[in-house]
Amino acid sequence: AIRQVQEHLGVMRLKSEGHVRGHARHEEDEPEAEDNGFAGRRRASYGGAFARGGSARHGRLLGALDTGGQKTPEQGTPGRGRQDEEGNETDELAARRKHKVEQEAILLKMQREEEAILRRTREAEEEDEEANLRRRLEEEKKQMEEARLRRKREQEEEEALRRKKEEEEAALRKKREEEEAKRKVWVALLAVVDGVKAIDMSCNEAIGEAKLRLAAALREARRGGLDEAELADCERLFGRLVRATVANAMENVRGVDRTSIEALRDAKERLTCVIQAARSDGMPEDELSEAERLRRKVHNKIEDLKGSIRVFCRIRPLSQQEQEVGDASGVTVLDSMTLEVEREVDRSFTRSASQKLAAPIEIEVQATQFSFDAVFDPGTQEEIFQDCRDIIQSVFDGYNATIFAYGQTGAGKTHTLVGRKEEPGLAPQMIHEIYSIIDRESERFDHQVTASMLELYRNDLVDLLDDTVKKVNIRTDFEGSVQIENAIELDCRNAAELSDILDRGLTFRKTAATAMNSESSRSHLILTVTIVSVNRETGQDLCGKIQLIDLAGSERLKKSLATGERQKEAIDINKSLTALGDVIESLTQGHKAVPYRNHKLTQVLQDSLGNTAKTLMFVNCSPARTNAEE
DSSP: OHHHHHHHHHHHHHHHHHHHHHHHHHHHHSOOOOOHHHHHHHHHHHHHHHHHHTOHHHHHHHHHHOOTTOOOGGGGOOSHHHHHHHHHHHHHHHHHHHHHHHHHHHHHHHHHHHHHHHHHHHHHHHHHHHHHHHHHHHHHHHHHHHHHHHHHHHHHHHHHHHHHHHHHHHHHHHHHHHHHHHHHHHHHHHHHHHHHHTSOTTOHHHHHHHHHHHHHHHHHHHHTTOOHHHHHHHHHHHHHHHHHHHHHHHHHHHTSOTTOHHHHHHHHHHHHHHHHHHHHTTOOHHHHHHHHHHHHHHHHHHHHHHOSEEEEEEEOOOOHHHHHTTOOBOEEEOSSSEEEEEEEEEOGGGSOHHHHHHSOOOEEEEEEEEEOSEEESSOOHHHHHHHHHHHHHHHHTTOOEEEEEEESTTSSHHHHHTBOSSSBOHHHHHHHHHHHHHHHTTTTEEEEEEEEEEEEETTEEEETTOSSOOOOEEEEOTTSOEEEETOOOEEOOSHHHHHHHHHHHHHHOOEEOOSSOTTEEOSEEEEEEEEEEEETTTOOEEEEEEEEEEOOOOOOHHHHTOOTHHHHHHHHHHHHHHHHHHHHHHHHHTOSOOOGGGSHHHHHTGGGSSTTOEEEEEEEEOOBGGGSOO
């Protein structure tokens, strides 16, 4: 910017000097006739103007314009011609004065421009100085910040080095302490191992105490930092203790009295506890398989001693209708396994006609005692189920089982088997127990539960889960297992799905009104639940099934007052119950030939009655004297 201003000033000066020099040459060519006074004033005017400009070039210009006021020889011409010359001179002087004024204006303008340029130059220089000062301040500030950051980095590096040194020293101390602690733990572990090796391996109590000491020592060793390779020998010793405990428990079970239910039950509970403890201690499933088989064998033996076919009796309270008509109880419970039934017997039929006319009625009250495996009067639904819990475990162990509800119409069969929402019967409690066992064994076994529901109506099997009408057939395979052809068998992943199957079957079951009950069951209801358990580690599978059967009412035709179609149903029901009674009698008497094929009801139950199967029958009894015959 300064260079541009200087170049502009130079150009202006050159233009001004060229204009003044041209005017001076013009004055020299034309003689001037001025008086001294005017010449002096002109010089003074030009001198002042150029003095204000302050330029040497302006002085030279003034000298060139000044002619000194001297007269030329031609100025002395007398007469008229002189007057004309004087007039011309006056015009020239006026023109020169005007020209001088213009020159003075030009010079003044140039002076002002030069002053403005100088002022802008000074302002630009001042701005440059201020910018330079700011730049120097910023550079100094930046240098100070860099110095501060450099000092901070140096301090951080020093602090990091100090911390690293402290950490290294602490790590070294910790390592020494850990090594010392490991040495102490190792010495203590060796002392425990030496003590364990000296125990009597045939005594489970001594082994149990040794296991506790060794397990505690192993936990302490792991906390102390010993690795698994260093503890391998101790782990093997612990495994020996576990296997010895299982072997001793199995030996004790083998030596127990096989005719005593209590002794077998205690032995089974001890073996079960040992197996569970061994499993918790990490013993593999394949090594526990023999102990599991023995446990199942003992459990089955207990059930056999109870009776492969057990009969419970449940007496319901008198109904409101029976109380309203003045009926009384004719059943007396003598103890937990025995009851007595009183009934009125007419003895007049043994007399002659004349004797009957004299005394036509002779009533005698007879009392008959009956013995059962258990008697409930009436007992709660939970108490009834307790004796069924072991049967469900047998099903998981691979055995078949059957639970019957038998009795006349209105005696409480359906209540015992199904119950109500607030008082669930055997079936809902069984479903809950099945899935409780599945949840408990889910880490060891994969389970599959399937269910079907059939109705045996007048010697015809009906699938209650199938909307279509299909003929359901019974077939027995070469292993003796009963297969139901064309029957739907559904997978049940949870208790809700199995309960839904039960509800569907009950909804479609055939009922009819009789003199005994407004909704008398006219068919046998059969719920079959099959459970397959597969050991995840060994691949061994077990398959068992349980059948819950709600039998139709067993009352006499005379009692039910059935006629027509109802009468035919009652006849078929009694035939099926007679066939079932023949099979149960043959099994209890030990007959080689069992008449399973006498009826479809016994054909369906062929693999669930007899052999290793478990059977439990609930005889539901009405206590009313009017039902004494039933």
